[in-house]
Each structure stands twice: as structure tokens, then as C-alpha cells.
Amino acid sequence: MSKKSMAAARVLSQNLLAEGIYDLWLETPIAQDACPGQFVGVYPTNKSTLLPRPISICEVDKERSAIRLVYRVVGSGTAEFALYQPEDYIKILGVLGNGFPLEAAAGKKVVVMGGGIGVPPLLETAKRLAAAETAVKPVKVSAVMGYRNSETFLSEEFAKYADMFTATEDGSIGTKGNVIDAMREQNIEADVIFACGPMPMLRAIKNYAQEKGIKAYLSLEERMACGVGACLGCICKTTKVDHHSHVNNARICTDGPVFDADDLDM
Amino acid sequence: MSKKSMAAARVLSQNLLAEGIYDLWLETPIAQDACPGQFVGVYPTNKSTLLPRPISICEVDKERSAIRLVYRVVGSGTAEFALYQPEDYIKILGVLGNGFPLEAAAGKKVVVMGGGIGVPPLLETAKRLAAAETAVKPVKVSAVMGYRNSETFLSEEFAKYADMFTATEDGSIGTKGNVIDAMREQNIEADVIFACGPMPMLRAIKNYAQEKGIKAYLSLEERMACGVGACLGCICKTTKVDHHSHVNNARICTDGPVFDADDLDM
Amino acid sequence: MNTSVEIAGVKFKNPVMTASGTFGSGMEYADFVDLNKLGAVVTKGVANVPWPGNPTPRVTEVYGGMLNAIGLQNPGVEVFANRDLKFLKDYDTKVIVNVCGKSVEDYLEVVERLGDEERVDMLEINVSCPNVKEGAIAFGQKSAALYDITSRIKEVAKQPIIMKLSPNVTSIAEMAKAAEAAGADAISLINTITGMKIDIHKRKFALANKTGGLSGPAIKPVAVRMVYEAAHAVNIPIIGMGGIANAEDAIEFIMAGATAIAVGAMNFHDPYTTEKVVEGIEEYMTRYGVQDINELRGIVE
Amino acid sequence: MNTSVEIAGVKFKNPVMTASGTFGSGMEYADFVDLNKLGAVVTKGVANVPWPGNPTPRVTEVYGGMLNAIGLQNPGVEVFANRDLKFLKDYDTKVIVNVCGKSVEDYLEVVERLGDEERVDMLEINVSCPNVKEGAIAFGQKSAALYDITSRIKEVAKQPIIMKLSPNVTSIAEMAKAAEAAGADAISLINTITGMKIDIHKRKFALANKTGGLSGPAIKPVAVRMVYEAAHAVNIPIIGMGGIANAEDAIEFIMAGATAIAVGAMNFHDPYTTEKVVEGIEEYMTRYGVQDINELRGIVE
Ligand SMILES: Cc1cc2nc3c(=O)[nH]c(=O)nc-3n(C[C@H](O)[C@H](O)[C@H](O)COP(=O)(O)OP(=O)(O)OC[C@H]3O[C@@H](n4cnc5c(N)ncnc54)[C@H](O)[C@@H]3O)c2cc1C
Numbered sequence A, B: 001m002s003k004k005s006m007a008a009a010r011v012l013s014q015n016l017l018a019e020g021i022y023d024l025w026l027e028t029p030i031a032q033d034a035c036p037g038q039f040v041g042v043y044p045t046n047k048s049t050l051l052p053r054p055i056s057i058c059e060v061d062k063e064r065s066a067i068r069l070v071y072r073v074v075g076s077g078t079a080e081f082a083l084y085q086p087e088d089y090i091k092i093l094g095v096l097g098n099g100f101p102l103e104a105a106a107g108k109k110v111v112v113m114g115g116g117i118g119v120p121p122l123l124e125t126a127k128r129l130a131a132a133e134t135a136v137k138p139v140k141v142s143a144v145m146g147y148r149n150s151e152t153f154l155s156e157e158f159a160k161y162a163d164m165f166t167a168t169e170d171g172s173i174g175t176k177g178n179v180i181d182a183m184r185e186q187n188i189e190a191d192v193i194f195a196c197g198p199m200p201m202l203r204a205i206k207n208y209a210q211e212k213g214i215k216a217y218l219s220l221e222e223r224m225a226c227g228v229g230a231c232l233g234c235i236c237k238t239t240k241v242d243h244h245s246h247v248n249n250a251r252i253c254t255d256g257p258v259f260d261a262d263d264l265d266m
Numbered sequence C, D: 001m002n003t004s005v006e007i008a009g010v011k012f013k014n015p016v017m018t019a020s021g022t023f024g025s026g027m028e029y030a031d032f033v034d035l036n037k038l039g040a041v042v043t044k045g046v047a048n049v050p051w052p053g054n055p056t057p058r059v060t061e062v063y064g065g066m067l068n069a070i071g072l073q074n075p076g077v078e079v080f081a082n083r084d085l086k087f088l089k090d091y092d093t094k095v096i097v098n099v100c101g102k103s104v105e106d107y108l109e110v111v112e113r114l115g116d117e118e119r120v121d122m123l124e125i126n127v128s129c130p131n132v133k134e135g136a137i138a139f140g141q142k143s144a145a146l147y148d149i150t151s152r153i154k155e156v157a158k159q160p161i162i163m164k165l166s167p168n169v170t171s172i173a174e175m176a177k178a179a180e181a182a183g184a185d186a187i188s189l190i191n192t193i194t195g196m197k198i199d200i201h202k203r204k205f206a207l208a209n210k211t212g213g214l215s216g217p218a219i220k221p222v223a224v225r226m227v228y229e230a231a232h233a234v235n236i237p238i239i240g241m242g243g244i245a246n247a248e249d250a251i252e253f254i255m256a257g258a259t260a261i262a263v264g265a266m267n268f269h270d271p272y273t274t275e276k277v278v279e280g281i282e283e284y285m286t287r288y289g290v291q292d293i294n295e296l297r298g299i300v301e
């Protein structure tokens, strides 16, 4: 595993992707080691808020030594991030977490599934799966992304790397309903699922995967303080006693955020 | 007295005057009512520091509806102020305090005296005294400014409105010593003194004025919270029972910052 | 939409008050705020005779707040009644007078003197000022002493009594219960938390008094917790305060169990805070379709 | 220049420690900080058996700090000794193990188990965690109970004992005296202050546990005051903590009377904080010509 650091990152660009959803490219050495499913902690400069905000890595550009973050404005930290301009410097902590086990998709039909602000980390995932060397290449990469309404984002980019399917809650685009509804409606085949999104969606995926005998890897969210495994703030319940905690708790920031669905007690 | 307000002010310009001393022009309606010796509260945007910083009005330009602040960087608030650029907006509270009683100099020889970062408020004072209408005009305006070393500031501007004398602690410019040393060395005559500076200097002026039968008005400094007379944080000891407090305390922010030296127990 | 609340038979047009000592008698903030819009003006503490307070520096800034050691400077109840209460006559808001003293007799004297002042709707008894040695230790941090002074004040008071509690205690619930048992009509909390700041360059205390009371956003989580604990310990109404900066903070206190709330140190950060809180509460109620502010009280269990 | 300090015969190369629970066992911060540069690593609290801790959310941010209700999740002393202590063997720093329990017997079991572990230089007894009902109320907030548990631990402990005090008390001096009288070799303070946050939009507590411990810069003035009060009440050394973010803060605690200091929540804001504090203290000493850090202790009277 690469060494974690906290360092300044340079803003390369920032764009609005959809209502309240921003697309931020940062230049940082972290890019060299970043894997899909990992995340960084972004520090607000407002001194009343001191904790880093966990934001997933959406895309990596090793040539420019840059990472892409796609985030939704929900509170004071993300509202501040939305103001950043090219050439600004911000502090980030990373690279954090384990990332998706891409090798588990070797020779398999893999579906990446995202819901809402869980969509972004699947983009680099799809990209790497599509670009994998022959020995570890999946036989097929599909993407199923769920949104609230027609304010979708990143869809066209997924289409570059995967068979792309969309579900919207209001039915304005693609399947009306959630990602599982799309799976069923479109008869999308899967041996392995990589997913990120809200807890109810992840629960539904776990059940669906169990029912169909699919291997599922789920990326979880929890309130974090340290981001590096020290504070024990961000745990999830596990079915087995965890190797680190010796209780049925794993640290999402360090042992996750991606877990084998079978190991999760959700 | 004009109504106090807290409002955004627009930065017009900012320049470095001397080492660590900045010159900031702000556009604000407060300019219309601001008198020399009054001050404003400047709010840092850094949310860990919430109280306004009291800064004296150094000059007023009614035509541009602008005030000038000259301040020394000493802590987190002033360090932040030094970063402001033209077109930035900052929040200020004002106009605060009573100001120098210019009318007390009518037909008199008046000396404005400043020490260190107490120099700035005397500039507008000298300017208004020099520009006073005949009926209330002083017969002579002198200025005696004390600095640590050759890093003086505003000297040339004082020379426009007053006979200008300088004292420096290290003797590099003008009289070696303090403003009182300069008064004695240069035989500067005074009926009235308006002064602002560190407490030891003000004490020396009070004694000097008593000795020579000069009327002195001194502008004081104290830690402030509200700036508007509510918190009772910023009091000074008075010789008589104060009209407001009914004890021997006056509020520097509201009853001052300028006091008749005879009323002060210092 | 109803924003009015009632405490001991006194009806406030809304739950927003000023925290004692941070708003003078309203006079100093009249340039900024329409006092008629406030639920109540709570005045600076007043004693039987004028008090000079502590030496300066009396205030200093800290992360997310401030320390103060004013030491309850006040002009005495006589001047207060003739000047400050007179000033407040012209305003359509309730008036709560904060009372301080060094002995039980001091308090009783002020309470009796104000008994016939019509402009006084309630009395808030400050037994919790950390900056006056006598007041704090004797009355505000021991439940037996709190019980005693409360019941003696209740014997002579003509207006309803709010006991203002100190957060510098092991159990706020115990103190709240003592006040209630002794007949207090309401309690208010929290007063400031005792703190200290040292200037490491000058090697001196930042305050002449060495210690001072911490207030501002820094203390809000402690204040919310204590309001919640007190609300679960007693049945009398609670006025909550400690770091309130906006309507969201105010509603947090109400959801924790406060009937009314007060804005303190944040008046210094933004002199319009009280009025903005009044407006913000109404906006919140509109947004979530809350008909009556009283529905929100203690809603988070 | 001498930056080393001594506590109960244990010599620390400098006064900078990590606050228990904010630094794991050092492992998690080894990417950022050279542990060899620290005065001591103070580990997360460990109990006789594994504890699962509280449900999530366990942490939430507040103005200038955070609330936590981890609930002392830990793998139990056996795993701790075989993994965490083993990891620390390779480092040239002192190791202080923080001990937690639900009954006196729990504590004694851990203290005895660690008695022969060479890598353990001192034990810090956490009787003040606000997030575990049993631990806090029973031992940390009543001086008689504190006296009792301290003396019982002292009977069996082979390493020197630090009692970690709760700030949620009326008199920190009284608690410090009880610990000293019972034979504690040192005290550390402050643990977190109990706080609460309510999400007014979701109408829910921000923490599953309802209340949590407040830490970070917001509590620093309270912590400095308590260290000062404790230093004037007892003669045993004090380890000060609460909101330390930089060397200036650290020196403030030392001037208030602390022999050593610990960095807690601010590790989360800047993982390099501890090392920066070590360097900053040296810079301060150089700037002011301080030969020995021990000269600064309690210098502000
Ligand atoms: C592993 C991980 C990856 C994430 N990836 C993304 C992403 O790619 N894009 C994106 O938009 N969001 C992502 N999130 C959620 C994101 O962290 C929060 O939306 C963000 O922290 C909100 O910060 P704020 O200051 O705007 O909100 P506030 O509500 O003001 O934040 C207050 C505190 O709560 C924390 N917090 C608030 N919401 C969340 C949340 N949902 N999860 C964790 N902590 C939260 C904040 O970090 C902060 O400490 C991710 C969360 C995790 C745990």
C-alpha cells in the first residue's frame, strides 16, 4: 500500500455537472497510486470546520498527475469546495481506503452500479475494467446508474467503457425505479457487481446478488473523523469477527470503503 | 450622533506603507459621518475569530464615500486584512466612538501627537484642523509623531497640514526619544494636545500637559467585544463617577476612545 | 403561524431573547435591531448598589468564542430603574431583569426594589457568574445553597423568577431539580463555562481576573446537552442559551427542550443576530409546515 | 536545550504525547509522523475483553471541534499486547497504555495483565469516558469513587499510574486531590466535555448515542483553566490536553502547570500536528532563550 500523506493539491478545473453536482480536477502526486473505489479527505479552509470531507476518486489521469472528484453540495464544506477556482490550492489527505478488487472480475461478466452521489467512483472502475490486460480482463462490462430524475451526470462517460443502462426514480430516463429494477427489466447478466450508493440501494443489491448467486462488492459511507483508521468513528457491522477490531466491526475508512457483501451485516 | 450599522464595505486599494503597516481604503456609507478619532470594527472572515477588530479612521474621503484605515499586522485578524484585494468585500461595524473634540482647538495652538500605530487617527484630525473654517480655526497646527526607527509612515502627509516633527526611539530620524522629548527639544508650543499612542506615551503626555497647563485629549485602547457600549469590556478608570456607569469607569468604545486627560485615572 | 410562547403566565411574542450582559438594556442595540420584534429583552445583571466590576483586560477572544470577566459592573438598581427601565417603557417587548448579588440579602433587596416596577415582567437570578467569587461558588454550584436562595427569593418576589444555572457543575439535572423544588418558575442555562487563556509571549493571563467565562459557538454542544438533561429532569420551562448564532441553533435548543432561547456573544459578531433568528425561525416553520412553535419543543427524545 | 521531562521516574524525550483514542496505537499515523520524535504514544483505551463500542453515527463535527461517542471499542488486552505493543517495540518512544473498564475488577485485570509487559512505561486509567455509562458516572465524577479505584489500582499496578480526569465536574481541584491522596503518580486532563448535537432537519440526534464527548479547539480555554486549577491543588505531575493544535497551545498548557501535553482531535485536522508541536516548542525555546522546558512549567502564576 502506498504511503498516505496530507498535502496541497492544485485546482486544475471545476465545472457544474448537474444541479448542485460539481466536477473538480486536482493536480496531486496522489494520482500515481490512486485506485478506483479509494477516496481522499478534502479539508475546508473555514476554520470552524476542521475535519476532512471524504470524497471518492472519480477518475485518475496519471499523465497530468491529476484526480477528478465529483461531489454534491450538501453542507458547509462542499459549499466551500464549489467556490474553488483553477490555481487555488487546497489540502487533501490520501489516498484512503482499499478500492474495488478489480481482479475479482477477471474473466467474468461485471456490472458496476451506482446510485446518486455513489455514481462517481464507478467511473474509474469501469475505465480500468475496460482497459484491463487480457489475463485479467472481464468478459463483459456493464454499467447501471440510478438517478432521481433527468438530472443525470457522467452517463455519457460510462458509455465509453461499458454497456450503459440508466434508472431514474421518476422514470424520465431509462428504467423507472432503481438499479435493481433496471437489472431485471434489461436482463443484465452479472457474475460480479461493484456498487456504491445509498444504504437502501446497497441492501437491495446484496439481496439481489444473494438470490442470483452473484458476488457483490459494496462501497459504504459513514461519518468519519480521522479517515486513517485511528478514531474508530466509521465502523460498519460485519458478519465475522474483524481481523483488526476483534469484534464484529470493520473500519470503513481503512478496511473499506469496499466490502464483500457477504461480510457485511447490514 | 449618526446611526451605527454593520455593512459590507468594498476594498478600493491596499498598499504596504512600512514594514508590517498597511494602508487600506474602503468604500462605505460610513464615510459620510465619520469624524477623526472615531473608529470602525473590522470583522475577519476566518470563522474561528468572531469579534470585530477596532481600527481607527485615518482619513475620510467623502467624495468617494471612502475611509482609510492604516493598521499594523499583529495577529490573525490583521494578518487576514493584509490579504484583501481591490473589489473584495469585508464587513465593518461603525462608525464607533466619539472622536477628537476639534472645536476645543479653536483659536488655539494645537499639537497632534501620535506614537506607533497611534499615528493614523491624527492624520484626519490634522487635516480637519487645518481646513477648519475661520471661526473655529486653530492659530497653529503642529504634528509630533513618534516611531521606533526610520520605518516611519504618513510623515509626508502630515507635513501637508501641519508643522511636522518626528521622534524616533533609535534617533535615526528627528529627535532621539519620544514625542515629549521632541516637544522639549523643538520648543513646540501648545495650548491643546490631541494624542493617540501606547499607554506609557499617553501617561507622559498627561503629565507634560499638567506641568505646562496644556489641555490634552487622549485616545485610549482596550480589548473590546461589542464595540457599541453593551458588554462593558472596554472600560478605563475615570477620576469622577461616570454618567453612564455610575462608578469610576467609562466605556472606551462609546464614551471614548477620546477622553479629556483630566478625567482619566491612568 | 404561532410563534408565541408562555413562561409562568407571561406571554412572549416569540421565543427569542437577549442573553443578559450581552445587550446592555437594549439601548446600545437599538440602532441595529427593532426591539419590538424580540420576545424579550433580558438586561445586564443589576445589584443593589453600583459595582465597579473587574480590572481590564476584561474580554479576550478564543477559538469560536470569547472569555469575559466583566465582574458584573452595574450602576445599581436605583439608576437602573430610573434610566434603563424607563427607556424600555416605549417598547412592545417583555422585560426580564437579571439580578446579581454577593449575599442573599443583596439579591432580596433588588428583588424587592423591583417588585412594583410595572415594566419588569420577570426576574432572572444570576447565581452562576463565574467572575464574581462570592456569587458563583456559594449559590450556583451547590444544590442546597441554590435551593435556599431560590426559596428565599420566592418569598419576596412579586414577579415570576427564573434561576440562571451554572454549567460548571457535575450534574445540571440535580441543580435544575433544586431550583424547581424551591419554587423557581423557570430556569435559564447555560451561563458561561469557566475558562482561561495565557499569552505565552507576554507570559501573562489574557484577562486581569485570570479566569473568565467562555461563551460563543464553542460552547453550544455543551449547552444543548444541558438543556436536554434539564428538560428531562424538571417540568418548569427552560430558557436555553450558549453559542446561538442563527435560527438553526435556536431551533436545536427548542428541540432539546427549551421554551425560549437567548442570543449572547453572537450579538458582538453580528448585531442583527436576534432579529435574524426571529425571521429564521419563521422561515423554518413555513418550510416544514409547523403551525405552532410549541410543537417543536423537546421533539427529539 | 533540554526538552525532556520526567513523570514518576519515567523520562520522556519531550513533553509531546498523543491523546488516547485519537492516534490508535501509533500504527495508523506512522505514515505521517516519525513516532521516534514523540515524547510518548498514548494508546486507545483497552479493556480486559474486546468491546464492540456504540452504534454509528459515532462522530460528528461541531464548531471548532467534534463530538465522539465511540464507546471505547477495543480488541481486548490480549490482542492489544500481542499486536499493538509488539508494533511499538521498534520505536524509541515511551508507551502509555490507556485502560478502560466497566467495573473495578475490569480495570484491575488489565492493569495486572500489563504489569510484566516491558513495553508499557505507564498506565493511564480512563475513569472519565462520557460515552460509557458505567465508567464515567461511577468513577470519574465522584471524588470518593475516584479515590477508591485509584488506590485499588495502585495496589496491583507495576507501572506508574496516571488518572485521567473528567471535566464534567463541579471542582476539578477536588478530583485531582482525591487522585493524589489515593496514590496516583500523575493525572491527565481533560477528557472530553459531554455535549449534544441535534439535526433539526432530520429531527434526530447527530450521534446514535445522543450525547458525545466534545473535543478540539473549542474546549481549550476550559482545559487550560482546569490544568491550572489542578496544578494549584496537587503536587503530582499533570499531562494537559484539550484542543491543542500547535506549539503555542502546548506551551500555554505548560505555563498553566502541565509537565507534558497531548494532541487529540487536531490529529484529524492535520496528521502531522504532533511532530509540528515538537518542532514548534523548540523554536519557541530558541526564540526566547529558554534552556530547559521545565523552566516554563507553571510560570504564569
Ligand atoms: C468513503 C466516502 C466517499 C464519499 N464520496 C463522495 C463523493 O464522491 N461525492 C460526494 O458528493 N460525496 C461523497 N461522500 C459524502 C461526502 O463525504 C459528504 O457529502 C460531505 O462530507 C459533506 O460535507 P459538508 O461539509 O458539505 O456537509 P456537512 O453536513 O456540513 O458536514 C458536516 C460533517 O458531516 C460529515 N458528513 C456529512 N455528510 C456525510 C456523508 N454523507 N458521509 C460522510 N460524512 C458526511 C462531513 O464530512 C463533516 O464532517 C463520500 C462519503 C464517504 C464516507
Ligand SMILES: Cc1cc2nc3c(=O)[nH]c(=O)nc-3n(C[C@H](O)[C@H](O)[C@H](O)COP(=O)(O)OP(=O)(O)OC[C@H]3O[C@@H](n4cnc5c(N)ncnc54)[C@H](O)[C@@H]3O)c2cc1C
Pocket: B039, B051, B052, B053, B054, B055, B056, B057, B070, B071, B072, B073, B074, B075, B076, B077, B078, B079, B117, B120, B121, B220, B221, B222, B223, B224, B257, C060, C061
Ligand atoms: C479604539 C481603537 C483603535 C485602534 N486603531 C488602530 C489602528 O488604527 N491601527 C492599528 O493597527 N491598530 C489599531 N488598534 C489596535 C487593533 O485593534 C489591534 O491591533 C487588532 O485588534 C489586532 O487584531 P488581530 O486579530 O490582528 O490580533 P490578535 O491578537 O489575534 O487579536 C485577538 C483579539 O484581541 C484584540 N486585540 C489585539 N490587540 C489589541 C489592541 N491593541 N487593542 C484592542 N484589541 C486588541 C483583537 O481585536 C481580537 O479581539 C486600535 C484599537 C482600538 C481599541
Ligand SMILES: Cc1cc2nc3c(=O)[nH]c(=O)nc-3n(C[C@H](O)[C@H](O)[C@H](O)COP(=O)(O)O)c2cc1C
Pocket: B225, B231, C019, C020, C021, C022, C044, C045, C068, C070, C072, C098, C126, C129, C164, C189, C190, C191, C192, C214, C215, C216, C217, C219, C241, C242, C243, C244, C262, C263, C264, C265, C266
Ligand atoms: C460580556 C458578557 C457579559 C455577561 N454578563 C452576564 C450577566 O450580567 N448576567 C448573567 O446572568 N449572564 C451574563 N453573561 C452570560 C450570558 O448571558 C450567557 O449566559 C452566556 O454568555 C452564554 O451564551 P452565549 O454563548 O450566547 O454568549 C454574560 C456574557 C457575556 C459574554
Ligand SMILES: Cc1cc2nc3c(=O)[nH]c(=O)nc-3n(C[C@H](O)[C@H](O)[C@H](O)COP(=O)(O)O)c2cc1C
Pocket: A225, A231, D019, D020, D021, D022, D044, D045, D068, D070, D072, D098, D126, D129, D164, D190, D191, D192, D214, D215, D216, D217, D219, D241, D242, D243, D244, D262, D263, D264, D265, D266
Ligand atoms: C475519537 C476520540 C476517541 C477518544 N478515545 C479515548 C479513549 O479511548 N480513552 C481516553 O482516555 N480518552 C479518549 N478520548 C479523549 C482524548 O484522549 C482527549 O482527552 C480529548 O479528546 C481532549 O483532547 P483534544 O481536544 O485534543 O481531542 C478520545 C477522544 C476522541 C476525539
Ligand code: FES
Pocket: A223, A224, A225, A226, A227, A228, A229, A230, A231, A232, A233, A234, A235, A251, A252, A253, A254
Ligand atoms: S474515520 Fe477514523 S477510523 Fe475511520
Ligand code: FES
Pocket: B223, B224, B225, B226, B227, B228, B229, B230, B231, B232, B233, B234, B235, B251, B252, B253, B254
Ligand atoms: S467593547 Fe463592549 S462596551 Fe466597549
